[in-house]
Amino acid sequence: MEYTVTEESFDSLHTYWSQQRDGLKWDLVFVLPSWLRAWWQVFGSDHELNLCAVKQEERLIGIAPLMVKNKVASLVGSADVCDYLDFITAPGMESDFFRVLIGDLRQRDIERLELNPLRPDSLALTELVPIVKQHNYPVEYLQEEVTVELDLPTTWDDYLARLSKKQRHEVGRKLRRLWETPNINHRCLEVRPEGLEELTNAFLKLFSSNREDKKRFMTTRMEVFFRSMAQAMAEIGILRFGIIELEEQPIAMTLGFDYQGTHYLYNSGYDPAYRHLSVGLLSKVLCLKESIRQGRQKWDFLKGSETYKYHLGGNEIPLYRCQITLK
Secondary structure: OOEEEEEOOHHHHHHHHHOOHHHOOOOOHHHOHHHHHHHHHHHOOOOEEEEEEEEEOOEEEEEEEEEEEOOEEEEOOOOOOOOOOOOEEOOOOHHHHHHHHHHHHHHOOOOEEEEEEEOOOOHHHHHHHHHHHHOOOOEEEEEEEEEEEEEOOOOHHHHHHHOOHHHHHHHHHHHHHHHOOOOEEEEEEEOOOOOHHHHHHHHHHHHHHOOHHHHHHOOHHHHHHHHHHHHHHHHOOOEEEEEEEEOOEEEEEEEEEEEOOEEEEEEEEEOHHHHHHOHHHHHHHHHHHHHHHOOOOEEEEEEOOOHHHHHOOOEEEEEEEEEEEOO
16 A cells, blocks of 8 residues: 655645545544644744645545644644644554654654643554554653543433432532522523624633633733634534523623534633622533533533532543654
8 A cells, every 4th residue: 555644734624524534533622623723823833834644545544733843743732722632543544544654754854742631542642652662662651630521411310310419419509599599591502603702702701700810821812812713613613602691691601612422611701799609610510401401422521620520420531741752
């Protein structure tokens, strides 16, 4: 078989994704071409873009969305806004893809791969690491963070039954108190580009209002990314906002994505004036309830070990950093 490595663009990656070219598995939100482009346009200026596709004759068998700096290649993205990253391959072609990719990187004088954050079931750890170990390339990896996720049952009652007695009581008590408040409403929106700016403005205001560390995080540059990312995710139809409203004004919001049966809870914010109603927590609870109603299979709380994730039934999964020396 003849293999070739081609240099791609975000446009060509989007075409491969939208046409489901050659059965490639785009399993993570953070490797979608729309996400990668939004990140790159804001944060990628100090790297050289290297979007590699490996083809077996005419068949596309995998994509490596890489960026290069000082002879070090890494996956496009950053741990502060991309909860996990990975390669994209066709099932059954992982070994051929990584073998060809490593050869091409060495030929181009890339000295090291720096890959993070990685789930334990990532292609980087399950497929690439064994291959480079076979060739005696030095490999180092260590756990850096955790993510938390939850397999969803088919009904809300089944979900509540999974919680501890204490947590089930707390969720019920807080929900009753919320609904006893006059003029309270909750809705989950499938957001399209039309009308997105008003919702994004409301979210960013709430995001920065309830914690000082969030306010510091939301720099001017970060706000540009959030707006660009929200636009990109709305354009491909996966952006979701959950909103608790009091007298039709948002007092708590979640921002997330629905993709391949999973809801990704990306971020949230609330008005601290309504902390006594637990609207920060309940915005997530009500969004989770809506995901069950819609038949989602998984809820991904994403990176971080905040206590509420475990109280709501989440299970911890380690995240890793991996370094592979090629020279």
